[in-house]
Amino acid sequence: MTLTLGVYYLTPFIRWDRGPNAPDQAVLIDLESAKAYWFWIEIWPQEVYLLTGILILAAVVLFFVTSLFGRVWCGYLCPQTVWTDLFVWVERIVQGDRNARKKLHEARWSFDKVRKIATTHFIWLVIAWCTAGSFVLYFNDAPTLFWSFFTFDVSPTILTFIGGLTFSTYLMAGFAREQVCTYMCPYARFQSAMFDCDTLIIGYDEQRGEARGKHKKGESWDDRGHCIDCTACVQVCPMGIDIRDGLQMECIACGLCVDACNNVMDKIDLKRGLIRYDTVNHMEAEQQGRKESFKFLQSRTIYYAAILAVVAVAMFAAVIGRTSLELHVLHDRNPLFVQLSSGEIRNGYIIKILNKTHDHRTFRLSLEGLDDVQIEVKAAGSVSADSLYVVADSIGTYHIFVSSNMAPDSPRDITFTLTDQGSDMTDTYDAVFISKRGR
Ligand code: SF4
Numbered sequence: 242m243t244l245t246l247g248v249y250y251l252t253p254f255i256r257w258d259r260g261p262n263a264p265d266q267a268v269l270i271d272l273e274s275a276k277a278y279w280f281w282i283e284i285w286p287q288e289v290y291l292l293t294g295i296l297i298l299a300a301v302v303l304f305f306v307t308s309l310f311g312r313v314w315c316g317y318l319c320p321q322t323v324w325t326d327l328f329v330w331v332e333r334i335v336q337g338d339r340n341a342r343k344k345l346h347e348a349r350w351s352f353d354k355v356r357k358i359a360t361t362h363f364i365w366l367v368i369a370w371c372t373a374g375s376f377v378l379y380f381n382d383a384p385t386l387f388w389s390f391f392t393f394d395v396s397p398t399i400l401t402f403i404g405g406l407t408f409s410t411y412l413m414a415g416f417a418r419e420q421v422c423t424y425m426c427p428y429a430r431f432q433s434a435m436f437d438c439d440t441l442i443i444g445y446d447e448q449r450g451e452a453r454g455k456h457k458k459g460e461s462w463d464d465r466g467h468c469i470d471c472t473a474c475v476q477v478c479p480m481g482i483d484i485r486d487g488l489q490m491e492c493i494a495c496g497l498c499v500d501a502c503n504n505v506m507d508k509i510d511l512k513r514g515l516i517r518y519d520t521v522n523h524m525e526a527e528q529q530g531r532k533e534s535f536k537f538l539q540s541r542t543i544y545y546a547a548i549l550a551v552v553a554v555a556m557f558a559a560v561i562g563r564t565s566l567e568l569h570v571l572h573d574r575n576p577l578f579v580q581l582s583s584g585e586i587r588n589g590y591i592i593k594i595l596n597k598t599h600d601h602r603t604f605r606l607s608l609e610g611l612d613d614v615q616i617e618v619k620a621a622g623s624v625s626a627d628s629l630y631v632v633a634d635s636i637g638t639y640h641i642f643v644s645s646n647m648a649p650d651s652p653r654d655i656t657f658t659l660t661d662q663g664s665d666m667t668d669t670y671d672a673v674f675i676s677k678r679g680r
Pocket residue numbers: 450467468469470471472473474475485501502505515516
């Protein structure tokens with residue numbers, strides 16, 4: 242919980258130097274410029290396929306890990322679990338353990354009862370507000386926004402977002418809790434498809450535990466099981482299930498019942514592990530007195546690992562092969578061409594230059610595939626095809642006219658080449674020149 246909360250709350254404050262014309266926040270979703278930044282990776286709207294790849298990669302990692310280790314995501318990393326645990330921890334600190342809380346809720350209203358319940362809800366609201374506030378930091382420059390909270394200089398839009406997220410966090414972690422896992426989360430429904438008898442699960446050793454029953458100090462353990470039916474494992478379960486009934490869909494593999502039962506075993510001087518992380522096959526082998534090691538290498542895990550490797554390599558190649566210059570050309574739709582009084586044929590194009598570097602750049606546009614050609618830029622001032630200026634980290638849009646008095650009588654394939662005058666970096670785009678008898 243400390244690790245996951247620490248990562249969530251502190252990540253927006255990590256700085257990453259990208260040069261003078263780019264944000265220095267390591268993880269940022271900049272809605273204004275429609276770009277996402279993740280350390281050294283920058284994702285432009287045109288590269289949304291990278292986001293798709295990241296989501297596919299995350300899904301395959303989840304499947305792979307689930308097939309090996311069961312629902313570790315649910316038990317240790319899912320935000321719903323982490324914030325619910327945090328809220329339960331606050332409740333326990335303020336109101337006491339389960340029995341004390343039960344007693345408090347059944348007691349008549351008194352100053353002490355109001356004080357404890359009001360304190361719990363106040364702390365929950367503060368945590369929910371901090372959670373919501375941290376979320377919006379991922380979409381803004383974190384230090385600037387953080388200080389503006391203290392100077393009351395926050396925009397109404399941001400405050401509205403924070404209000405909504407505060408309410409949903411308070412509701413989900415304070416009240417809905419495990420109901421979200423049981424009734425709302427789709428993952429809980431299909432995760433069993435990734436389980437088999439060699440998946441690590443939380444299991445109750447029935448052979449060792451049964452027949453269960455109360456046990457007095459000094460009594461013999463002969464002809465009975467090691468479970469003393471203290472229900473500690475049931476009381477700590479956030480999902481309200483009894484793991485002794487076998488693996489159930491509700492179990493999020495949080496391991497709280499393992500700790501609770503181990504504590505009980507310590508107290509009664511028995512070996513730990515009546516409830517433990519184990520596989521069904523391994524547990525059965527132990528019960529039959531066979532030595533069997535864990536079999537993590539299953540065909541299913543090999544498939545997942547292979548898919549994972551393919552997606553990871555594709556993502557790596559996409560990130561490595563990412564260029565910092567892109568040219569896109571769009572032919573004018575109307576008119577497709579005009580014939581000038583001089584007899585020349587002229588086509589219009591919209592060109593978009595994606596300057597993904599953090600420096601202002603000047604580009605030169607040239608064309609191949611047509612003879613005796615002139616490129617004219619429709620822009621205020623003295624902009625020519627040799628001096629197309631695009632500021633850092635942005636898209637430059639120009640309307641150009643290409644004319645030729647040696648135009649063919651049919652559409653001609655042409656290639657635009659854009660060259661960065663500073664670095665000689667180039668990009669090309671294939672287009673069509675349409676003339677008299679063309680399309
Ligand atoms: S905590 Fe252990 S001993 Fe107590 S009821 Fe659960 S399984 Fe039995």
